Amino acid sequence: xNPPVTTTALRPGIFTRFTHAWYSQGAAIGYFFSRRFRxxxxxxxxxxxxxxxxxxxxxxxxxxxxxxLAVGMAVIALPWAFIxxxxxxxxxxxxxxxxxxxxxxYTVRVTNTGSWHLRRAWLTETPxxxxxxxxxxxLRREPxxxxxxxxxxxxxxxxxxxxxxxxxxxxxxxxxxxxxxxPGKTTRVEASITPARRGVIRLDDLRILLxxxxxxxxxxxxxxxxxxxxxxxxxxxxxxxxxxxxxxxxQAGDESAxxxxxxxxxxxxxxxxxxxxxLRQIHWKSWARTGRPIVKELEDTYYPRYGLVLxxxxxxxxxxxFEDAVSVAASFVALIDRGDxxxxxxxxxxxxxxxxxxxxxxxxxxxxxxxxGVEGEHDPQFAQLAQLILRHREALTSCVVVxxxxxxxxxxxxxxxxxxxxxCVPIIIGDxxxxxxxxxxxxxxxxxxxxxxxxxxxxxxxx
Numbered sequence: 001x002n003p004p005v006t007t008t009a010l011r012p013g014i015f016t017r018f019t020h021a022w023y024s025q026g027a028a029i030g031y032f033f034s035r036r037f038r039x040x041x042x043x044x045x046x047x048x049x050x051x052x053x054x055x056x057x058x059x060x061x062x063x064x065x066x067x068x069l070a071v072g073m074a075v076i077a078l079p080w081a082f083i084x085x086x087x088x089x090x091x092x093x094x095x096x097x098x099x100x101x102x103x104x105x106y107t108v109r110v111t112n113t114g115s116w117h118l119r120r121a122w123l124t125e126t127p128x129x130x131x132x133x134x135x136x137x138x139l140r141r142e143p144x145x146x147x148x149x150x151x152x153x154x155x156x157x158x159x160x161x162x163x164x165x166x167x168x169x170x171x172x173x174x175x176x177x178x179x180x181x182x183p184g185k186t187t188r189v190e191a192s193i194t195p196a197r198r199g200v201i202r203l204d205d206l207r208i209l210l211x212x213x214x215x216x217x218x219x220x221x222x223x224x225x226x227x228x229x230x231x232x233x234x235x236x237x238x239x240x241x242x243x244x245x246x247x248x249x250x251q252a253g254d255e256s257a258x259x260x261x262x263x264x265x266x267x268x269x270x271x272x273x274x275x276x277x278x279l280r281q282i283h284w285k286s287w288a289r290t291g292r293p294i295v296k297e298l299e300d301t302y303y304p305r306y307g308l309v310l311x312x313x314x315x316x317x318x319x320x321x322f323e324d325a326v327s328v329a330a331s332f333v334a335l336i337d338r339g340d341x342x343x344x345x346x347x348x349x350x351x352x353x354x355x356x357x358x359x360x361x362x363x364x365x366x367x368x369x370x371x372x373g374v375e376g377e378h379d380p381q382f383a384q385l386a387q388l389i390l391r392h393r394e395a396l397t398s399c400v401v402v403x404x405x406x407x408x409x410x411x412x413x414x415x416x417x418x419x420x421x422x423x424c425v426p427i428i429i430g431d432x433x434x435x436x437x438x439x440x441x442x443x444x445x446x447x448x449x450x451x452x453x454x455x456x457x458x459x460x461x462x463x
Contacts, residue, residue, distance in 0.1 A: 001103075005029045007130045007332060007387060009081055010138075011021050012134055012137075013310070015154075016137070016138050017312065018157075018352075019136065019155060019156060019160075019458060020138075020140045022069045023131075023157070023160045027131055029162070035124075035209075035218075036081075036217055036218060036219070036220055037172075037216075038216060038217060040215050040216050041077070041215075041216035041217045042148065044216055045068055047066065047067075047070045048071060051063050051064075051066050051070065051238065052067060055067060057267030065324075067199075067415060073214055073216065073436070074216070076213075076214070077212040077213075077214050077217050078214065078217055079221050080212040081210065081211060081212040081217045081218050081219050084210040084212075084218075084219050085114075085210075085221070086112075086118055086121060086208050086210060086221065086222070087112070087113050087114030088110055088111060088112050088113060088114070088118065088181075088208060088223055089103075089110070089111045089114075089223070089224045089225070090108050090111070090123070090206055090224070090225040090245050091108070092106060092108050092206070092228045093106055093107045093108070093109060093188075093230055094106045094203075094230050096231070096290045097231050097232075097233050097396070098193075098195050098230055098231070098232045098233065098319075098366075099195070099233050099234075099235060099236065100196065100197055100198045100232050100233070100235045101194070101196075101235050102192075102194070102195070102235075103172070103192050103194045104192065104195070104238075104369060105190055105191070106193075107189065107190055107191075108189050108190075108206070109188050110123070110177065110179065110181065110186065110187055110189060111129065111185070111186040111187070111260040112181040112183055112184065112185055112186075113184075115358060116183065117181070117182055117183065118179055118181045119179075119425050120177050120178060120179075120210075121178065121209060121210050121257070122174060122179065122206075123174070123175040123179070123191060123206060123207070123208055123209070123223070124173050124174045124175065124191075124207050124220075125170075125172075125174075125191060125203060125207075126204075126205035126206070127171030127173065127201075127204055128169050128175070128202060128205075128278045129412075130167040130168045130169070131164065131167075132163040132164070132167060133416050137156070137159070137160065137163060137165065139261045140159065141161075142159040142160065142162040143320060145158070145159060145347075146165070156242065158194050158236070168197075169196060169197070169201050170194055170196055170201060170361045171193065171194045171196060172191075172192050172193045172194050172457075173191060173192075173193050174191065174192075175191045176189070176190050176191065176192070177189045177190060179208075184286050185313070186416075190396070195230070195232040198232050198233060198234040198235070198323075198371070198372045198373075199232055199372055199373060200227065200229055200230070200232070200373065201230045201231075201360060202228075203227065203228045203229070205222065206222070206225045207221060207222055207223060208220075208221055208223050216368045217251055229272060229300040231369060231372055232372060233328050233330065233369070233371070233372050234326050234330040234368070235327045236330045236334050237327065237328070237331045237332075237448060237449040237453055238331075238334045238449045238452075238453065239331050239332070239337075239455070239458065240452075240453060241453060241455065241457070241459050242456065242458060243459065244304070244306060244328045244397065244398050244400075244456060245397075245398045245425065245459060245460060245461040269296050270296060271294070271295060272292065272293070273293035273294065273295050281296050282295050282296075283295060284360070287438055293344070299322055304341040304397040304451060305341060305343075305395055305397055306341060306342070306343050306344070306396065306397055306399060306400065307343075307344045307389060307396045307398070307400070308332055308333065308344065308346065308367075308402070309344055309385070309389060309399055309400065309401040309402065310325060310326065310347040310352075310405045311325055311402060311403045311405075311410070312346075312348055312349055312374060312376055312377045312404050313348070313376070313377050313379075313380040313382070313404070313409075314376040314380075314404075315405070315407065318404045318405030318429075318434050320403045320445065321378065321404040321405050321430065321445055322376050322427045324404070325402045325403070325429050326371055326374060327400045327448060328402050328427055328448060329345070329371055330368055331452065332400055333345070333367045333368055334364070336370075340400045341358055341397075342358040343357055343364070343367065344356050344359075344392065345370060346385070346388055346389060347374060347401075348377055348384060348385050348388075349374065349375060349377055350377070350387040352384055352385065353370075353394070354389075355370050355390060359376070360438075367410050380409060382409055382410070382412070382413040382416075385413070386413055386416045386420070389420075389422060390416075390417065390422060393420060393422045395420070398423040398425065398461060399422065399423070399424050399425070400424075400425045400459075401414065401424050401425065401427065401440075402427045403426060403427065403428045403431050403440075405428070405429065405430060406428050406430055406438055410428075414426055414440075423461035424461055425441070425459045425460070425461055426439050426440025426441065427440060427441050427443060428442050428443065429442050429445055429448070430444065431444065441455060441459075443448055
């Protein structure tokens with residue numbers, strides 16, 4: 001997440017501007033050549049350089065022969081590749097969702113709109129530009145950067161690489177089949193990508209690769225294809241089946257639930273119609289017999305309603321735990337989706353947010369979509385988050401509180417919820433072993449999956 005600039009005094013100096021421009025231009029040049037020189041072409045360049053050096057000042061016929069052959073292949077390959085053209089239109093057929101770290105396959109419908117046969121060509125998806133802006137490069141710090149030597153801290157190359165890796169949208173993108181298409185014909189080819197992080201990926205740079213006959217270099221031309229977006233859900237971990245604290249609550253009077261769900265209990269009798277009763281509950285035979293609207297009265301419905309609280313506050317050292325916290329929250333969403341319950345996702349981003357899904361309301365995918373786009377908040381507002389939770393405590397059975405780190409502010413936050421009578425299950429992300437007197441369940445960053453599987457079958461509310 002990009003921290004906001006809070007003072008005009010924090011401006012990058014001349015050296016920072018120079019290194020950022022140097023790295024940015026170097027990355028652009030490297031990317032240009034990597035897309036146009038195939039591995040065999042890079043090998044050919046090495047052969048040319050080596051044979052030129054070995055043959056300088058010495059008469060060695062085999063070296064001259066190899067040098068001449070390599071240069072001859074390059075002279076043929078370079079113009080051949082760069083005069084190749086293709087006129088095609090394409091449309092991606094993407095799945096509805098993807099998951100961070102998991103490879104997805106999709107198809108691309110390709111139409112040859114040119115007047116010549118298209119042979120030996122491949123499609124590739126270009127990811128969004130991962131280069132950080134100047135302000136981000138200046139303000140962000142690589143974890144452990146202070147432990148590096150003075151040269152590395154000054155030139156900040158490792159910080160640049162860390163930012164590039166963190167901003168990378170996906171890996172892969174190459175089609176698995178070679179295009180061989182007559183004019184006016186349409187075909188489908190399969191491609192695959194592996195999203196590197198959650199969020200919404202915009203795909204708007206599809207390229208066609210046109211290699212030379214030797215496979216040394218290739219032309220890389222943009223394809224006419226409408227932009228597409230792909231929602232990447234957070235990574236989810238398997239969880240054991242467990243029992244949440246608290247019991248089912250009476251929900252029939254809860255407007256947010258009843259209006260969408262309706263009464264679902266057993267039939268207990270008939271009564272006069274009241275404003276707001278669902279039309280499907282009308283007993284038409286009794287209305288016809290009595291001349292006034294009569295409805296079926298059903299047994300009151302009880303079911304659990306859980307809260308899922310996500311700590312979005314970035315307070316320095318805990319920033320590394322935020323993505324783990326989002327992943328843990330998504331894992332609980334997927335697990336609670338198996339039951340007959342409601343789930344309220346609560347967090348702070350600029351203001352208090354509460355999104356409800358579950359029994360008869362929105363599908364749980366709605367919560368996963370929200371988690372896919374949630375961002376960290378650099379202004380901790382634990383008091384506002386506590387007010388949001390306690391305002392709904394009468395309707396909630398219990399709530400899971402996922403904390404990105406542990407400090408005095410978070411301890412005071414849990415104490416506020418306990419004094420308010422809210423049954424909470426704290427799930428805390430941290431480093432190393434669990435500190436003494438820390439409540440809830442401790443998950444170590446880097447081993448989140450195994451630690452989640454160690455949760456007990458019955459979760460306890462810790463205060």
